[in-house]
Amino acid sequence: MRYHPLTADDRALMLKKIGVASIDDLFADVPAGKLFTEPMDLPSGQSEIAVERALSAMARKNHAAGDGPFFLGAGAYRHHVPATVDHLIQRSEFLTSYTPYQAEISQGTLQVLFEFQTQVARLTGMEVANASMYDGSTAAAEAVMMAARLTKRGRAVVSGGVHPQYRDVIETVAVGVEIEAMPADPAGAEDIIAKIGKDVACVVVQSPSFYGHLVDLAPIAKAAHEAGALLVSVFTEPVALGAIEPPGAQGADIVVGEGQGIGNPLTFGGPYVGLFATQKKHVRQMPGRLSGETVDADGKRGYALTLSTREQHIRRDKATSNICTNSGLCALAFTIHMTLLGETGLKRLAALNHERACATADALARVPGVTVLNDTFFNEFTIRVPGDAAAVVETLAGEGIIAGLPVSRLDAAAPGDLIVVAATELSTDEDIAALAKGLEGAIG
Template sequence: MRYIPITDADRAEMLARVGVADVDQLYADVPAGKLLDGLLDLPRAKGELEVERHLARLAAKNVSASSVPFFVGAGAYKHHVPATVDHLIQRSEFLTSYTPYQPEITQGTLQVLFEFQTQVAHLTGMEVANASMYDGSTGTAEAVLMAHRITRRTKAVLSGGLHPHYAEVVKTTSDMAGDTVVALAADPTGTEDILAAIDATTSCVVVQSPSVFGRLIDLKPIAEKAHAVGALLIAVFTEVVSLGAIEPPGAQGADIVVGEGQSLGNPLTFGGPYVGLFATRSKYVRQMPGRLCGETVDAEGRRGFVLTLSTREQHIRREKATSNICTNSGLCALAFTIHATLLGEAGLTRLAALNHEAAVKLADRLAAVPGVGVLNDTFFNEFTIRVPGDAAAIVERLAARGVLGGVPVSRLAPTAGLDDLIIVAATEINTDDDRAAYATALKEVLSC
């Protein structure tokens, strides 16, 4: 029997205070089809050994990203993570604590976060970065809220090249806050006129580059139009390695830069945990969510680190907080920092070049397959192809032949009417044999 420490009277009092009649009303925003109707169809009890064997059988059905030619991206990327990273993050002097409630005692944690912030600021071309967010999608939603606080407006314009999952997180957060979101239609060909959507009521414009379709976006004219009407430009990325090759968003006029740092130091891990990167200009630092670590000296003049700014509700009055984030992705940020340190500036630039080279070679091979077209005229390590037929079915048939060929756009944006598009990613892990296997398998699938 479960022990439930509240009585019916306690529950009734809490519901009355919240202002709902019953517990079910707390889930009113969850679509009805997503709610469970009754218990899961699972046995009431199983022995530990039986459970282990059953889960092992289920796990065996998965195809490891390292065991087959792998070209899946769309926000999460397979890169080589040096064994040094895993070794170092498990050392006691580096392994980060959950949340340092007496932060200055944990100098190791603060120094790592300070170095992390420095790296993110350099990569994005911004003046200040925080000590990480949960991931890129929630970081984007926080950036929109931050822009609303700065501009005192409540309308966000989302580019059609923004990852649909990121857009959905922004919409959910904005809906709860009563803000307005203008989301442009999916833009695989790079033809949207986002400048026309910016007006004097716009708080911020959210643009992803490279876009979810892989297209590189010139942010400068968008920044100029946004600034002309008093709005901010939020630049988003999902592939941080791209910053080793392209002009940083800060140099293109972005006011807030946010993205996903998973590509450095962090494996795919079935979608998380990941690490959100967040940077801005110093004049906006007091509106930045999360935490900020700074460098100082102690009473004896020795170098030290302090928690300089923490605007989350655990540390200050809730009504003054800029975010309800309760922690940062500390261990993932540590892995990011170690990998970035091992690479250095020259190493990251070389890694970016290898990624672009791999993507160009793959695009050339796939474009030679009859019936296949590459949509992009610009890309980093990811691009979109058009196939004759249902892309989702083609991806499944490729998987049956031992090639994980990408992400069908219909999986990310099922209502966009782009059922013949596949987003394909290539990184430094892909070999010539992998690319040949993809092209051969795709040719076979399309000829069936």
């Protein structure tokens, strides 16, 4: 009765009101041959205890990130999320609320979004941020479209150092809006700068890159601006912004990325939270929505949605994006965790991540046959192993060690001997030793 609370009398009353004699009459317009005449071939209902046991048995087949040494990153990172975050986001005021269409009765939600925007703007070194996007990849695609609107140009240079899945999303969206996405060599700035012409709307560069390299954005920004183009800076690990110079300070015009690494667990790949920030002069072309601070009729501080740029709110021909909402609950988790950390805590967390990555890189560099390819990195770097990287990773997975991501899994054109390895504050000395020992055995 919990999910089927209506009685036979309730159903009879509704049918009478509709004007039909039976439920079957509601399907009179469906051709008879298209209707099921027998029950579907599904298992019969079972007790709660039986269902719980069956689902638990399925769950035990999974290898969770916390079950052993875990060095997989490449866009989604395992960090410690304080219990406070989960406790607060499950309060009914937050967990059950939908998007704040009724702004006058959603002041708490709007204030949270305002605080989130402030944090993202400060984190990225930009002047203004929106109330979040769905994830980092779609935020990157939206940034390219925004740059095309601002410059009225139809080409985008996309560095090969941008996450392959982000590149896929950019290219997919670009086709629909007639923007040409031009690939560039990830090895350095020279090839990127060489491709910047007078018809280029933007240059898309990721730092730290997919391979973990830190990129000096300043010379690329300078070259882009001299050609009248914009620099779109991408990141997949927000914790890195606690250690490296913000993209805004390096000349970026639009900064986008994934916010999962702060406040949000891996959760099998989603939902996540996209971050989007830009300069104030570009704000009217920014997708998504903004929560703005104002005063009410009594002069008290209040918040209201402003500059909502989608077609549900304004004339369709004026819409800048079809983005439907913001990732409200994930943005809240981000905001709570960032508030708990504070500026000092974020810097300490970033330093710990870098230290753990350095320890991991040093340990792997001592494994015969393994080469660490990065001169610079934050908490993620690339190694070269003898033979098939995918087979090496699979062998280690069988031993309960998640060694990283074989690059060929996401980029078929990449060499088959590369593994992207990520370490975080949760990577212990024992985990690092197990990875090094496992690699030595797998490639030996």
